[in-house]
Structure formats: structure tokens, C-alpha cells
Amino acid sequence: MAIDPLPRLTVYSRRGCHLCEDMIAGLRRLQMRNSLEFETVDIDVDPAVARRYGDKVPVLAYGDRELCQYYLEPAVITAFLAELR
Secondary structure: OOOOOOOEEEEEEOOOOHHHHHHHHHHHHHHOOOOOEEEEEEHHHOHHHHHHHOOOOOEEEEOOEEEEEOOOOHHHHHHHHHHHO
């Protein structure tokens, strides 16, 4: 039987962003109660990503679907994870 991979979310952020740090800390807390993985992408490393997000960080996304912007919304993430099950 194949094991379903954990949902992999992406946090688009930049260094020195306190809102980004808050979102990442909140995701770590959510990981304790939910099955999920996340990666952090520094938007300033890629000019195309920097143009896309600009000052709109942090953004939490699943693929092209934006889930949260600026602040982590645990209820939104919990509902999204329930959709995936």
C-alpha cells in the first residue's frame, strides 16, 4: 500500500521580515497537530518571484493556491488540510 505524501506548503518570505518569522513559527506549531511539510522561499533570490510577491510577504501557498497572506490563519489551514483528505 502506498503512503500518501504529506501536503507540502510554501512560505514566500524575505529575510528580516518579522511577519514572515511569525508565520513560520505558527506553521511549526501547526505541524505538531497536523501532518504537513513546508518550505521557505526567499523571494529576493529570484527576480521573477520578487516581482510576483513584492511587499505582499509572507504568503503561504499550496502550489498556485494562496492560503494566507501576511498572517497565518490556522482555521484556514486546518480546513484546507481536511479538503485534501
